Amino acid sequence: MAEAVRKSSRKRGEDSQHPKTDQSKTDAATEDKGAVDLGILGESVGFLLKRAQMAVFADFIETFAAADLRPAQFSVLVIIGRNPGLKQSQVSAALNIKRTNFVPLLDSLEERGLVARKLAAGDRRSHALHLTAKGSTLLTELHRLWADHERRICEQIGTDGREQLLSLLGRMIAAGNASASPDDADEADAAPAKGRGKRKSG
Amino acid sequence: MAEAVRKSSRKRGEDSQHPKTDQSKTDAATEDKGAVDLGILGESVGFLLKRAQMAVFADFIETFAAADLRPAQFSVLVIIGRNPGLKQSQVSAALNIKRTNFVPLLDSLEERGLVARKLAAGDRRSHALHLTAKGSTLLTELHRLWADHERRICEQIGTDGREQLLSLLGRMIAAGNASASPDDADEADAAPAKGRGKRKSG
């Protein structure tokens, strides 16, 4: 029968603890049509991160559909609610959104009367961002929606699992930011760099 | 440099273990210009998953740029290498890619001589997918690239952290798939369903 690693029998780290690269092939088309062997993808942090992220976002989008809000829109409301008076470039940088893409995103929230672009004191180029009363009220409701979503998402891994996950992700993100450009969210017309001085020919 | 970054003693909520929703505001524009408070986003599994996934993919893309391969292309090569003879619909379903979007993806690999669409025995509608000799050789190299990438990504969390992370993500993904449609990757002209019979009424 199945001599290779079959996805159905849930065993992952059998005897090796580091990325392995075995390539034993079985003809899936003529042998086991039901299950597709993901191979190293099942051991790939990036692949599983993407899958998990898509699953979580699917729940988020469904949860927030009633409020007609996308994840990015929610994140902007949270940031502005927590940090009233920030400039657009500060909010967009905090969210890793290029300021050029941030404009229509903010527009959608301003047109709905949730956010206001106010004149910033001292610098007439920039806008100070604030929630409107309507936006603030909505955000309070959204916090409840989010808590429901968050609880639902983490039902399978429990409170401990969630704390572990948040910690692990935080460490990975910190490492990623360290090796990234100083201002990864926007360097379009700031510096005429072609290659991202990251690792390159290290 | 316009304004000086004043680093005062920042403290956030530190000793709570469940989704919290406090909204104590401080005027970030006039008090602490350097650091933006992410609020609940820092406790949001979805937000951190997305950030981590972006960081990991950035490394992957950079690593695989030499081979001119995107993550999705790599995943297709891995699946076909592991499961020779699969139909397009089987590979695309395994990767959560709609079969309609899978066509140009496969085209790119076939045009480069890495994958071959062969006539499937018994069903003249479908194509049996196989790696070419060139594709197989390349995949062996790619496995090494991937192992480098994977090791680099997990340097900050260690072998134990990686195993924990893979386990946690696997559990979340399994839960997500359970509540999703049977064939989430493609139901365009298969069933005329408008609402995704998931949770809905909640």
Added chain:
DNA sequence: TATTGTTATACTCTATAACTATA
């Protein structure tokens, strides 16, 4: 009638260049 691969199309997200008005 249902399935497989395909084309066409649209919408979101992301990325780059260039403009304006300020500084």
Added chain:
DNA sequence: TATAGTTATAGAGTATAACAATA
């Protein structure tokens, strides 16, 4: 000269509808 916001545009990724060939 540099920065903040903006516009325009292009590219990925993802979504639905419809068609031809085959089952």
